[in-house]
Amino acid sequence: IHLRTGETESALAPADIAGIALEAGRLRLDGGGNSAQEWTLDGLALRTLARSGIDTLELCSGALTVSLRTSDALSGPVYAALRARGQTDNTFAYTVTLAGGETRIEVAVGGNRYDAVESGDGLELTESNDGEAGT
Secondary structure (H helix, E strand, O other), X not given: OEEEEXXXXXXXXXXXXXXXXXXXXXXXXXXOOOOOEEEEEEHXXXXXXXXXXXXXXXXEXXXXXXXXXXXXXXXOHHHHHHHHOOOOHHHOXXXXXXXXXXXXEEEEEOOEEEEEEEEOXXXXXXXXXXXXXXX
């Protein structure tokens, strides 16, 4: 799926989407099947969806679902420190993996990777378990 805002285009992958549903500000994309599914998108894609009236993006694979708010998706002290250093929401690249009955959300920005865990304020960025993140 390609999202365009003016001259800027952003991609939301994978290209093999089995189902799309739009209902009351919620966009649901289903990768289909029970196999592992990896979705990639960036902050610009989320902002474009928000400007289009989409409040929540649901990414699905089999019985697994991850819901992402399209505005103010990230929170926490790591996110605040990155923003204070000049990183804009458009520069955050998300990878959502749904596999083996588990979900993982990883965010890359400024050459570093962070895990994102669900919290009451959206997704909170934390140090990545793979040791490659830095704040």
